[in-house]
Amino acid sequence: MNIALDYDETYTADKVMWGSFIGSAQARGHKVTFVTFRPDYRPDLSGYNGDIREDAKTLGIDIVFTEGEQKSACFDADIWIDDAPECIPTYSQVSYLWE
Numbered sequence: 001m002n003i004a005l006d007y008d009e010t011y012t013a014d015k016v017m018w019g020s021f022i023g024s025a026q027a028r029g030h031k032v033t034f035v036t037f038r039p040d041y042r043p044d045l046s047g048y049n050g051d052i053r054e055d056a057k058t059l060g061i062d063i064v065f066t067e068g069e070q071k072s073a074c075f076d077a078d079i080w081i082d083d084a085p086e087c088i089p090t091y092s093q094v095s096y097l098w099e
Contacts, residue, residue: 001025001030001079002030002031002033002078003025003031003032003081004081004082005032005082006034006036006037006081006082006087007055007063008036008037009084010081013083022061023059032059032061033064033075033077034052034055034061034063034064035063035066035075035080036052036063036064036066037066037084038052038065038067039065039068040065049063070087070088070089070090071087
């Protein structure tokens with residue numbers, strides 16, 4: 001499975017628990033990727049997202065910076081784990097709900 005894990009307020013809410021989850025998922029052959037709404041460059045966070053880059057390197061996972069775009073438009077996941085699910089679908093993916 002391809003698992004998208006949000007970073008801010010999801011992974012950072014309990015790094016130890018998510019670290020165990022990521023290790024278990026990887027051991028079973030699944031791929032976990034940080035998918036964040038952040039832009040790739042954040043001057044307020046050591047310039048280049050030092051926090052998320054360091055955690056991803058330690059965990060051996062990739063990062064997708066959506067730069068404020070809906071996450072599913074930037075990454076194809078089988079499972080989404082996110083504290084703000086409204087950031088995941090694109091308008092076309094949910095517009096049928098209002099038709």
